[in-house]
Amino acid sequence: MTHRIAVLAGDGIGTEVMPEGVRALEAAAGRFGIDLDLTAFGFASCDYYLEHGQMLPDDWHETLAAFDAIFYGAIGWPDKVPDHISLWGSLLKFRREFDQYVNLRPCRLLPGIQSPLAGRAPGDIDFYVVRENTEGEYSSVGGTMFEGTEREVVIQETVMTRTGVDRVLKYAFDLAATRPRKKLTSATKSNGIAITMPWWDTRVAAMAEHYPEVEVDKFHIDILTANFVLHPDWFDVVVASNLFGDILSDLGPACTGTIGVAPSANINPEGRFPSLFEPVHGSAPDIAGRGIANPIGQIWSGAMMLEHLGHAEAGAAILAAIEAVLAEGDPSLLTPDLGGRGTTTGLGQAIAERI
Amino acid sequence: MTHRIAVLAGDGIGTEVMPEGVRALEAAAGRFGIDLDLTAFGFASCDYYLEHGQMLPDDWHETLAAFDAIFYGAIGWPDKVPDHISLWGSLLKFRREFDQYVNLRPCRLLPGIQSPLAGRAPGDIDFYVVRENTEGEYSSVGGTMFEGTEREVVIQETVMTRTGVDRVLKYAFDLAATRPRKKLTSATKSNGIAITMPWWDTRVAAMAEHYPEVEVDKFHIDILTANFVLHPDWFDVVVASNLFGDILSDLGPACTGTIGVAPSANINPEGRFPSLFEPVHGSAPDIAGRGIANPIGQIWSGAMMLEHLGHAEAGAAILAAIEAVLAEGDPSLLTPDLGGRGTTTGLGQAIAERI
Ligand SMILES: CC(C)[C@H](C(=O)O)[C@@H](O)C(=O)O
Numbered sequence: 140m141t142h143r144i145a146v147l148a149g150d151g152i153g154t155e156v157m158p159e160g161v162r163a164l165e166a167a168a169g170r171f172g173i174d175l176d177l178t179a180f181g182f183a184s185c186d187y188y189l190e191h192g193q194m195l196p197d198d199w200h201e202t203l204a205a206f207d208a209i210f211y212g213a214i215g216w217p218d219k220v221p222d223h224i225s226l227w228g229s230l231l232k233f234r235r236e237f238d239q240y241v242n243l244r245p246c247r248l249l250p251g252i253q254s255p256l257a258g259r260a261p262g263d264i265d266f267y268v269v270r271e272n273t274e275g276e277y278s279s280v281g282g283t284m285f286e287g288t289e290r291e292v293v294i295q296e297t298v299m300t301r302t303g304v305d306r307v308l309k310y311a312f313d314l315a316a317t318r319p320r321k322k323l324t325s326a327t328k329s330n331g332i333a334i335t336m337p338w339w340d341t342r343v344a345a346m347a348e349h350y351p352e353v354e355v356d357k358f359h360i361d362i363l364t365a366n367f368v369l370h371p372d373w374f375d376v377v378v379a380s381n382l383f384g385d386i387l388s389d390l391g392p393a394c395t396g397t398i399g400v401a402p403s404a405n406i407n408p409e410g411r412f413p414s415l416f417e418p419v420h421g422s423a424p425d426i427a428g429r430g431i432a433n434p435i436g437q438i439w440s441g442a443m444m445l446e447h448l449g450h451a452e453a454g455a456a457i458l459a460a461i462e463a464v465l466a467e468g469d470p471s472l473l474t475p476d477l478g479g480r481g482t483t484t485g486l487g488q489a490i491a492e493r494i
Numbered sequence: 495m496t497h498r499i500a501v502l503a504g505d506g507i508g509t510e511v512m513p514e515g516v517r518a519l520e521a522a523a524g525r526f527g528i529d530l531d532l533t534a535f536g537f538a539s540c541d542y543y544l545e546h547g548q549m550l551p552d553d554w555h556e557t558l559a560a561f562d563a564i565f566y567g568a569i570g571w572p573d574k575v576p577d578h579i580s581l582w583g584s585l586l587k588f589r590r591e592f593d594q595y596v597n598l599r600p601c602r603l604l605p606g607i608q609s610p611l612a613g614r615a616p617g618d619i620d621f622y623v624v625r626e627n628t629e630g631e632y633s634s635v636g637g638t639m640f641e642g643t644e645r646e647v648v649i650q651e652t653v654m655t656r657t658g659v660d661r662v663l664k665y666a667f668d669l670a671a672t673r674p675r676k677k678l679t680s681a682t683k684s685n686g687i688a689i690t691m692p693w694w695d696t697r698v699a700a701m702a703e704h705y706p707e708v709e710v711d712k713f714h715i716d717i718l719t720a721n722f723v724l725h726p727d728w729f730d731v732v733v734a735s736n737l738f739g740d741i742l743s744d745l746g747p748a749c750t751g752t753i754g755v756a757p758s759a760n761i762n763p764e765g766r767f768p769s770l771f772e773p774v775h776g777s778a779p780d781i782a783g784r785g786i787a788n789p790i791g792q793i794w795s796g797a798m799m800l801e802h803l804g805h806a807e808a809g810a811a812i813l814a815a816i817e818a819v820l821a822e823g824d825p826s827l828l829t830p831d832l833g834g835r836g837t838t839t840g841l842g843q844a845i846a847e848r849i
């Protein structure tokens with residue numbers, strides 16, 4: 140069985156780390172006998188926009204829908220195209236129109252990566268953030284009244300649906316049920332956001348009834364961010380609305396020191412549409428073109444993609460190779476953000492060799 | 495000139511730490527010759543609710559409006575009254591109806607308090623979060639359609655006004671302009687929350703034109719929470735919408751290890767209505783009645799109140815006394831949360847003596 144993968148490198152360091160992501164994929168495919176068919180596209184980038192006046196070709200939906208997964212770099216170059224155009228014209232469109240309603244991000248302390256938290260060691264922090272990825276606070280419903288006057292009022296609606304919330308909760312509970320600790324934490328704010336969030340709480344409680352084996356707790360988002368810093372060891376699977384999940388899935392990797400190397404999966408669990416795998420970091424125009432970007436986020440995203448495609452062992456082998464190189468700590472291999480003097484290519488090659 | 499202060503201790507440990515807050519106030523008033531007239535009320539507590547079926551008496555507005563400030567403990571006891579009733583029936587009502595549109599919270603590393611962040615020392619972290627406190631995401635506009643069915647849709651509106659946003663921005667810029675670093679950071683999410691937040695950005699840019707001496711930057715809320723952990727030294731004054739400010743003003747004190755001792759001011763800057771001063775911590779039913787609650791948040795809130803009433807020196811003296819006791823680190827004085835075996839009263843007395 141061949142897996143067809145669309146490769147979209149995007150902008151900035153996206154184009155630099157993508158070849159290393161591909162190198163790792165090919166190494167793992169070779170070792171585990173996986174048949175990958177990769178096709179690269181130049182759209183979904185700001186340069187494409189400058190040439191065509193849009194981020195994507197008109198037939199993007201049918202083109203990409205033919206693939207089993209999308210391997211994605213990083214989008215955005217604000218000096219060329221404003222973020223809300225480049226992002227809503229690509230990444231946020233894919234999430235919505237390919238119904239990638241789960242955004243999954245691991246938060247894990249890795250060997251050789253310094254956590255900003257005092258006294259934490261690899262193994263202490265290891266949880267997932269499961270973010271609703273299509274609705275909620277990220278709506279396009281609303282507008283402005285008395286525009287440009289003293290009386291200006293700007294309104295934006297948060298829209299949650301039972302279908303939308305229940306399916307991501309189900310994914311999160313299913314995930315929690317497969318993990319040794321079987322613990323799920325819900326991010327809420329029912330004491331302040333008094334319409335949508337109390338309802339979110341009732342949906343969590345209703346879903347919990349189907350999972351008696353999963354231990355459930357909840358925190359308001361304010362104290363939950365505090366607890367990420369104070370007690371990151373409390374968490375196993377954290378489920379959150381679109382906005383809360385966005386916040387927690389940057390804060391979590393920040394607490395483990397991995398924000399520059401963390402991966403993320405945008406998943407359509409039913410497989411009706413391709414899922415999309417991308418590093419958490421952006422296109423970093425400030426260091427683009429220098430060959431020093433850290434490729435680990437891209438490579439780790441590839442590992443998540445293989446796992447999603449049914450090759451858990453191959454995914455684990457990539458992660459093990461990343462951990463091995465980090466644990467060795469050779470400064471001639473590590474990129475400057477890790478305190479070394481290595482290059483994107485050098486680090487990518489070292490990881491591929493260990494796979 | 496007499497300052498009339500309404501004292502509302504509230505629930506749980508609120509009733510235990512309040513006497514220590516009052517003790518410190520009286521000590522400072524004695525030393526600096528300030529004339530304070532304190533009046534305690536039993537309403538705005540869950541016990542009051544159980545007796546009267548409402549959190550406040552009918553004439554609460556005129557009763558409290560006659561005071562120069564409100565000194566507030568902690569509200570809430572979910573086993574007696576659900577949070578959304580106790581909080582929306584008291585604290586959130588005061589903020590709205592007394593137009594306390596600024597919520598101000600200091601984030602500061604104190605001597606003797608352990609920060610969860612590695613390698614940070616007192617002096618490294620010292621900033622304010624200025625939160626919009628009356629509108630935005632905390633609206634009561636919205637509702638449910640197809641209630642109780644598969645098609646259920648729940649909508650809540652975020653409502654921002656030019657009046658509401660500009661006045662809190664002005665407060666934040668004014669504050670930044672008085673501080674040595676003169677730096678203001680705006681919390682946004684204009685790349686995702688695509689109606690209200692891009693507009694928020696334009697209001698920040700417009701206000702910045704009046705403050706050429708203030709250095710302005712902005713971060714999306716996701717990476718901003720990450721930067722609180724990774725680079726807390728970057729911040730001086732952080733201004734945010736109601737929800738983002740709620741999050742940042744718990745996360746900030748968490749990063750300094752002071753979430754149990756941080757104060758907060760709900761300010762009506764024009765003085766049309768009384769401002770309200772409260773600790774950040776809640777009523778902590780789990781440790782209530784044991785006499786071991788840490789009174790520093792209440793005492794520090796009193797310091798902010800004196801500063802607000804024009805007695806900056808007296809406020810500074812209280813904070814210095816807190817710092818002195820913490821720096822001494824005597825375990826027979828410190829409460830259990832600080833690693834000691836002291837009591838609420840013992841710690842409160844020790845601070846009062848040093849004032
Ligand atoms: C108790 C709750 C409603 C409140 C808020 O969200 O404003 C609290 O978290 C705060 O920050 O004062």
Ligand SMILES: CC(C)[C@H](C(=O)O)[C@@H](O)C(=O)O
Pocket residue numbers: 226231385685686716
């Ligand atoms: C770039 C931005 C629109 C996006 C989001 O908010 O979803 C990003 O922060 C993410 O988490 O993937």
